[in-house]
Amino acid sequence: MAKIYKKQPLDTVVSGITLRYSVKYNIRVNKEGTRAYREYNDPSWNRFLQIHTDINGSKFLNVKPQIVQLDEVVADCFKPMPNDGKKYELIHKDGNIGNCHAFNLEWKEVRKYFPTDTKRTLDNGLIVEVNGNIYDNGKKLHQQNSLYDGDMQREVAIEPKVRYRRKNRWRNYDDKSADVDDLMAAAEFVDGDRSTMQKPKVLHKNMNYLDFHADNLEWVEESSPEYQEYMKKKREDMDKLTKELNRNNPFFQKD
Numbered sequence: 001m002a003k004i005y006k007k008q009p010l011d012t013v014v015s016g017i018t019l020r021y022s023v024k025y026n027i028r029v030n031k032e033g034t035r036a037y038r039e040y041n042d043p044s045w046n047r048f049l050q051i052h053t054d055i056n057g058s059k060f061l062n063v064k065p066q067i068v069q070l071d072e073v074v075a076d077c078f079k080p081m082p083n084d085g086k087k088y089e090l091i092h093k094d095g096n097i098g099n100c101h102a103f104n105l106e107w108k109e110v111r112k113y114f115p116t117d118t119k120r121t122l123d124n125g126l127i128v129e130v131n132g133n134i135y136d137n138g139k140k141l142h143q144q145n146s147l148y149d150g151d152m153q154r155e156v157a158i159e160p161k162v163r164y165r166r167k168n169r170w171r172n173y174d175d176k177s178a179d180v181d182d183l184m185a186a187a188e189f190v191d192g193d194r195s196t197m198q199k200p201k202v203l204h205k206n207m208n209y210l211d212f213h214a215d216n217l218e219w220v221e222e223s224s225p226e227y228q229e230y231m232k233k234k235r236e237d238m239d240k241l242t243k244e245l246n247r248n249n250p251f252f253q254k255d
Helices: 069-076 180-188 225-245
Strands: 010-014 017-022 028-031 035-039 045-047 051-053 061-062 068-069 088-092 107-108 119-120 127-129 134-136 144-149 153-168 172-177 200-204 219-222
Touching: 017 069, 028 069, 061 069, 068 069, 069 088, 069 107, 127 180, 134 153, 144 225, 153 180, 153 225, 172 180, 180 200, 200 225, 219 225
Parallel strands: none
Antiparallel strands: 010 017, 017 028, 028 035, 035 045, 051 061, 061 068, 088 107, 119 127, 127 134, 144 153, 153 172, 200 219
């Protein structure tokens, strides 16, 4: 009998047990991780599933043609994995992999780099150092913090970035650029957990937007007072830099 695929209510009560529906696995489970239930097109086939115990103590469901880990179903229902592009593993906080209670489950980020690594190679081949220096093919890249605006005939301060080249499939070279903040984040040099934030931003704790040392970088909410203060100071500093760069420019309108 085919299992049911129509839209299901999130929670339902069966035999006095509150069960939540997992769209991913098409199975209902309770928060305690002790009961699992499957529904079919023919309601007479609806039934509680047997929970098996593996040799290592973990719990699983035999829903042919596949084996489904019970903790993954419970987590999908009550503790969804963060959707932020990072890699996570599901852990049992008390160390008992047979305890699938939702309160006992937690997604732990799988770090791409060792915390003690002071140099980290990104997927694009760039090497990022803890002090904010960026290297490509052994060469330190210049951190560009200004750009000439031909229309306005002046140099303007910009978000600090590095430029590099990569060979494309036609064996030609494409010009690439990346903000230094983004590269430090990709190298996991920014302190804090952004997975719980709505709009995470990189804060430079000493208010110097040109200081990219890992000790100076932290994830904060965009709406936080400290980030708003930092952005105000950053805009002021960029305006100041623009004026300094155009000190002798006759086309630059000074205040």
